Amino acid sequence: MSALIHIAVIDDDEAVLDSLRLYFARQNIETSCFASAKEFLTAIEGGERFDCIVSDVRMPGMTGLDLVHRLKGGGLAAPVVLITGHGDVDMAVAAIKVGAFDFIEKPFDEARLLASIHNAIEKNQQPEIDAAELERLRSRFMTLSARQRQVMELAVAGLSNKEIGSQLKISPKTVENHRAWVMERIGARNIAELVRIAMKVQGMPPS
Amino acid sequence: MSALIHIAVIDDDEAVLDSLRLYFARQNIETSCFASAKEFLTAIEGGERFDCIVSDVRMPGMTGLDLVHRLKGGGLAAPVVLITGHGDVDMAVAAIKVGAFDFIEKPFDEARLLASIHNAIEKNQQPEIDAAELERLRSRFMTLSARQRQVMELAVAGLSNKEIGSQLKISPKTVENHRAWVMERIGARNIAELVRIAMKVQGMPPS
DNA sequence: TCACACTTGGGTATTTTCACCTAGGGATTA
DNA sequence: TAATCCCTAGGTGAAAATACCCAAGTGTGA
Secondary structure (H helix, E strand, O other): OOOOOEEEEEOOOHHHHHHHHHHHHHOOOEEEEEOOHHHHHHHHHOOOOOOEEEEEOOOOOOOHHHHHHHHHHOOOOOOEEEEEOOOOHHHHHHHHHOOOOEEEEOOOOHHHHHHHHHHHHHHHHHHHHHHHHHHHHHHHHHOOOHHHHHHHHHHHOOOOHHHHHHHHOOOHHHHHHHHHHHHHHHOOOOHHHHHHHHHHHHHOOOO | OOOOOEEEEEOOOHHHHHHHHHHHHHOOOEEEEEOOHHHHHHHHHOOOOOOEEEEEOOOOOOOHHHHHHHHHHOOOOOOEEEEEOOOOHHHHHHHHHOOOOEEEEOOOOHHHHHHHHHHHHHHHOOOOOOHHHHHHHHHHHHOOOHHHHHHHHHHHOOOOHHHHHHHHOOOHHHHHHHHHHHHHHHOOOOHHHHHHHHHHHHOOOOO
């Protein structure tokens, strides 16, 4: 699924930049380096997009924290991992609160940073998938027949096949058949999943 | 609006507890002190509610971080302000990510803590719809042990007893027992109901 | 009229859950 | 020390769900 990860690294220290560029190259990660937040923003304004942004906190001009603020305010979805040389708890708290994904102290293990980046990207893909997923599910609900939907609703309400049958005046066996159909169509593999899907779909009107 | 602020303070250090109690008394804030997270949870289970929870991070038994996890998992809305003696950035990051409102290093200015508490309470004033019902459900969640909660979460995710057992490295039979306990305690009569209750209380998650 | 989908219902066998029960080990508390 | 709670795990038997198979009646649209 992951074609090629493309990240941005922002640090005013040339040595750090070089070191990280080399490390990420070895990890098969495409890296764009920037010596300042400003340079980075220019690239963003030029239309460049990254899967993850790794930035130092303390830099001349715009700090990493400012950058997070700016990016989140601009609605940019890419996760930001901040790196700091000074173990500043207050700043870490502030950073996470404004939406930074992680906050790592120098000196850090490169593997730790890598793990955080992977984690950030993974978590970040969730909402997009959710929106698309929701539409997919909604369309599947539409293909259900009236009877199937009836059965589904009662099943989601927690009734057993027997109870559903007596309520709909059909045999439990028929209910069983309908139920299997519903599960297959919706793509749920168990009742718990079906309940979640039903709640998700019915809990949110189409946008 | 603010009748009387009532907060909980949790710290295993008697001196800190006394000091804060005195300080908050002077600020006209009602304070309940607890020497451990467990004592605090007992009070919560007994139905006590607080506008804000101030807790030390490092304590014997349950840590402040565990506490936040537990409270947020149970859907309790009260904001938590954590205090730590060791400037631990990683822990601060983890704490904020799981939903702590603030993370303050010792030694701290009492006014700083007070400001954070006021801020937390103010931010926390969001409208709750079926507050009474949610409270009832939350209190039930609080009575679950850690293991029971684990089992519940996996069950809600749709795993079978066998799958849960293999994941938790316990026998399916034990899972079955835990599950029965959970169902009884929560007051759910089938999985569908459990899933719906869990989603309501925790306002979550993707499958 | 024919094909297709939906509904209905049955059979059979396996798996899973549910509702009871007992019982030991470990940790905590009175 | 005794009581209590939790986690562990086993047993039994009933109920339910699941995964397959099958067929017949009813529409709808090509």
